[in-house]
Amino acid sequence: GENVEQHPSTLSVQEGDSAVIKCTYSDSASNYFPWYKQELGKRPQLIIDIRSNVGEKKDQRIAVTLNKTAKHFSLHITETQPEDSAVYFCAATAGKSTFGDGTTLTVKP
Amino acid sequence: GAVVSQHPSWVICKSGTSVKIECRSLDFQATTMFWYRQFPKQSLMLMATSNEGSKATYEQGVEKDKFLINHASLTLSTLTVTSAHPEDSSFYICSAKGGSGSYNEQFFGPGTRLTVL
Numbered sequence: 001g002e003n004v005e006q007h008p009s010t011l012s013v014q015e016g017d018s019a020v021i022k023c024t025y026s027d028s029a030s031n032y033f034p035w036y037k038q039e040l041g042k043r044p045q046l047i048i049d050i051r052s053n054v055g056e057k058k059d060q061r062i063a064v065t066l067n068k069t070a071k072h073f074s075l076h077i078t079e080t081q082p083e084d085s086a087v088y089f090c091a092a093t094a095g096k097s098t099f100g101d102g103t104t105l106t107v108k109p
Numbered sequence: 110g111a112v113v114s115q116h117p118s119w120v121i122c123k124s125g126t127s128v129k130i131e132c133r134s135l136d137f138q139a140t141t142m143f144w145y146r147q148f149p150k151q152s153l154m155l156m157a158t159s160n161e162g163s164k165a166t167y168e169q170g171v172e173k174d175k176f177l178i179n180h181a182s183l184t185l186s187t188l189t190v191t192s193a194h195p196e197d198s199s200f201y202i203c204s205a206k207g208g209s210g211s212y213n214e215q216f217f218g219p220g221t222r223l224t225v226l
Contacts, residue, residue: 001169032213043202043217044153051213089152093213096143101152 002027004092006100014108019080021103023090024072030092033066033073037086038102044089048075080107112136113205115218122193123226130188130221132203138183139205143215144176147200159186183207193225 003026013019025033031052036044050057050064050073057064061080066073077084085107091097112135122128132142141160145153157173159165159180167173177189186205190197200222204215 034214041200041220041222043219045217046214049214096155096158097215098155099152 002030002092002094002098004090004098004100006090006103008103009101010104010106012106012108013080015080015082017080019075019077019084019105019107021075021088021090021105022072023074023092023100024070025092025098026071027092027094027098028071029094030098032093033064034091034093034097035062035064035075036089036091038089039086047088077105080105082107082109111207111214111216113139113203113216113218115203115221117221118219119222119224121224121226124194125192127189127191128193128223130190130201130203130223132186132188132205132218134184134205134207134216137205137207139186139207140183141206142180142186143204143206144178144186144188145202145204147202147220149200153202156188190223193223195225198223198225 006023034049037047038044048062048064050066061078063076087102089102090100114133116131144156147153156171157165157167159178161180161183165178180186202220203218
């Protein structure tokens with residue numbers, strides 16, 4: 001089955017800095033890669049996604065890149081703000097989604 | 110659009126009892142629903158995938174006789190934790206595919222926190 005690895009597990013940045021979270025996957029059949037933000041005790045919220053026929057996608061301060069050959073994808077958050085603090089999960093989807101272990105992002109004011 | 114609800118949002122029960130959790134897609138027809146389990150500070154672990162009118166597909170290691178899933182309609186799936194034990198205490202989250210999102214996008218319910226005493 002699919003195996004998704006996510007790094008780092010924790011990330012602390014100063015407000016205004018950029019944050020990068022990386023994921024690798026194993027199943028070449030995965031064709032959809034969403035990123036979720038989850039605040040404590042709440043549901044995961046989709047923040048951006050990318051499909052396998054696209055290499056990069058950007059939405060304001062958030063961008064995702066995908067290297068299908070190397071089977072890795074990354075989340076980039078620029079100009080971080082304290083409200084960006086949360087746990088972020090990547091997922092690789094081939095029918096069903098397999099999630100990474102999560103990254104706890106802390107943005108210090 | 111694409112709202113998913115879960116009921117109850119939290120439940121406390123005695124060991125040995127059964128608990129039913131409902132997952133509803135409120136404004137769209139969900140072709141597929143997923144059930145996840147999440148322990149504190151851990152990731153979402155897929156328990157099973159259910160399609161309306163057919164038997165759920167369980168992930169390896171998930172006991173289908175303990176976690177009964179019924180997907181009787183395109184808007185409702187239920188998860189019943191039978192003979193619950195303290196180790197079943199967890200955050201259970203459902204998600205649904207369909208609606209206005211891309212065919213791959215999942216919409217998550219708010220989760221149900223189960224505590225078994």
